[in-house]
Amino acid sequence: MTFPPRDADEIRVRLHRRAFLGRSAAGVGSLALASLLNPTLLQGSETSPSRRGERWTGTVHPLHFAPKARRIIYLYMAGGPSHLETLDSKPALARMHGKPMPESFTKGMPIAQLQGQKLVCFAPQHPFVRCGNSGQEISSIFPHVASIADEICIVRSMVTEAINHDPAHTFMNTGTTISGRPAMGSWLTYGLGSESEDLPGFVVLTSTGRFGQAQPISTRQWHSGFLPSRFQGVRFYSKGDPVLYLGSPAGTTAKRQRDVVETVQQLNQLEEQQTEDPEIATRIAAYETAFRMQTSVPELIDLSNEPKHVLDLYGTAGSDGSFAANCLLARRLAERGVRFIQLYHRDWDHHGAIKEHVAGTAREVDQGAAALVKDLKQRGMLDDTLVIWGGEFGRTPMAQGNGRDHHIKGFSIWMAGGGIKGGITHGATDEFGYSAVKDVVHVHDLHATILQLFGIDHKRLIYRFQGRDFRLTDVAGRVVRPILT
Numbered sequence: 001m002t003f004p005p006r007d008a009d010e011i012r013v014r015l016h017r018r019a020f021l022g023r024s025a026a027g028v029g030s031l032a033l034a035s036l037l038n039p040t041l042l043q044g045s046e047t048s049p050s051r052r053g054e055r056w057t058g059t060v061h062p063l064h065f066a067p068k069a070r071r072i073i074y075l076y077m078a079g080g081p082s083h084l085e086t087l088d089s090k091p092a093l094a095r096m097h098g099k100p101m102p103e104s105f106t107k108g109m110p111i112a113q114l115q116g117q118k119l120v121c122f123a124p125q126h127p128f129v130r131c132g133n134s135g136q137e138i139s140s141i142f143p144h145v146a147s148i149a150d151e152i153c154i155v156r157s158m159v160t161e162a163i164n165h166d167p168a169h170t171f172m173n174t175g176t177t178i179s180g181r182p183a184m185g186s187w188l189t190y191g192l193g194s195e196s197e198d199l200p201g202f203v204v205l206t207s208t209g210r211f212g213q214a215q216p217i218s219t220r221q222w223h224s225g226f227l228p229s230r231f232q233g234v235r236f237y238s239k240g241d242p243v244l245y246l247g248s249p250a251g252t253t254a255k256r257q258r259d260v261v262e263t264v265q266q267l268n269q270l271e272e273q274q275t276e277d278p279e280i281a282t283r284i285a286a287y288e289t290a291f292r293m294q295t296s297v298p299e300l301i302d303l304s305n306e307p308k309h310v311l312d313l314y315g316t317a318g319s320d321g322s323f324a325a326n327c328l329l330a331r332r333l334a335e336r337g338v339r340f341i342q343l344y345h346r347d348w349d350h351h352g353a354i355k356e357h358v359a360g361t362a363r364e365v366d367q368g369a370a371a372l373v374k375d376l377k378q379r380g381m382l383d384d385t386l387v388i389w390g391g392e393f394g395r396t397p398m399a400q401g402n403g404r405d406h407h408i409k410g411f412s413i414w415m416a417g418g419g420i421k422g423g424i425t426h427g428a429t430d431e432f433g434y435s436a437v438k439d440v441v442h443v444h445d446l447h448a449t450i451l452q453l454f455g456i457d458h459k460r461l462i463y464r465f466q467g468r469d470f471r472l473t474d475v476a477g478r479v480v481r482p483i484l485t
Helices: 008-013 017-025 028-037 048-052 091-095 165-174 184-192 254-275 278-301 308-314 323-335 354-378 443-453
Strands: 071-077 128-131 136-139 152-159 202-207 340-345 385-390 394-400 403-407 411-416 424-426 436-438 463-465 468-470
Touching: 071 323, 071 354, 136 152, 136 424, 152 436, 152 443, 184 202, 184 340, 184 443, 202 323, 278 323, 308 323, 308 354, 323 340, 323 354, 340 354, 354 385, 354 403, 385 443, 394 411
Parallel strands: 071 340, 071 385, 152 424, 202 340
Antiparallel strands: 128 136, 152 411, 385 411, 394 403, 463 468
């Protein structure tokens, strides 16, 4: 039986296998050769303060470009909102309602649950209206979003590569369908760090409603993958304890808690010095952040100090777990320096009864999303806060009973703030909304554009893992410059 080390001297002689191999295999000769090839090798790391548990300041120093955004709030509509009922008006499809879908559109194309079935055109179920001075066409189910038409850019030519929900979520979040890669929020906080001293750099909130089929969302959608675990997203709960296991046991004072943290940190620092395991640095930082969160998080989620006119703007009475409440909480997180805030609304999978259900789901998110944009603008934060609204794919122009199937060849999102031109529509699908045909925007292009707005060249934000250089955009991606200010 192996017992834990009893004192510091014993810790010093018990090294991890990684540290032992690293120290014994890399001799003086190889170190000298490496230093000739890379003269900076023996210099101190510019990120070394973070190894002592201090706030991570990122790896991109200096930034590759002048940044236009400092933070991002991603309103993720899980389940695949139908572009045909939300952001992409198709009168030609309406005229073809009930008629066979022309085979020229669908032959040889990937289809999910409609594979092998008779494909029939299905008209858009709600009318579109022209909104704002820009005259953008937005579905009538979004009266509140219509009021911010001049602030948003509608992208109607999105395409993706995964036709089923879980891999499509993974692709949208990580740039690959392979599970276990870092999420976009992890990449961004790795590259830039966080501006918050007492909150994580990457926070996730979830909500669901009463319409459609609520999408299960795996925690790997905000995982750090092969990046150090300090860059993993932290899920906040809008009901009950906001963060699991954050509270102190009954009878534990702040001073006693501080004593415990400091003692544990000293042991962690001693082990880090001996093992050179990067995850120890993550553990040190996590203890410090968790201790500070015990004070900061309760104040953060207490919406009672928000004035009534703000609560009315969002359409929420407070911390009720709704999407609207999460939008207000997202604004508060943004004010406190959180870099990446992602809100999942898990209610957009409308295989049936789409006319009723898409309208119901839209009501659950419409006011909160629009209020967020208005609130940020009123506070002078919209200019450097990027807001994105969209899901993992769209829905078919063909009927699935009285609903729509999954669709990857063309769908829509909207973006606002943070260097995005407002009041414009970018790209287009064909007359039936089947395929993106003009100014096509791939998911890799979206990721490249997001990084560009933060001052990062997507080709240069790289992490070497298992002998290969990885990046969020893999080996693709181009910046969508027409939508940038």
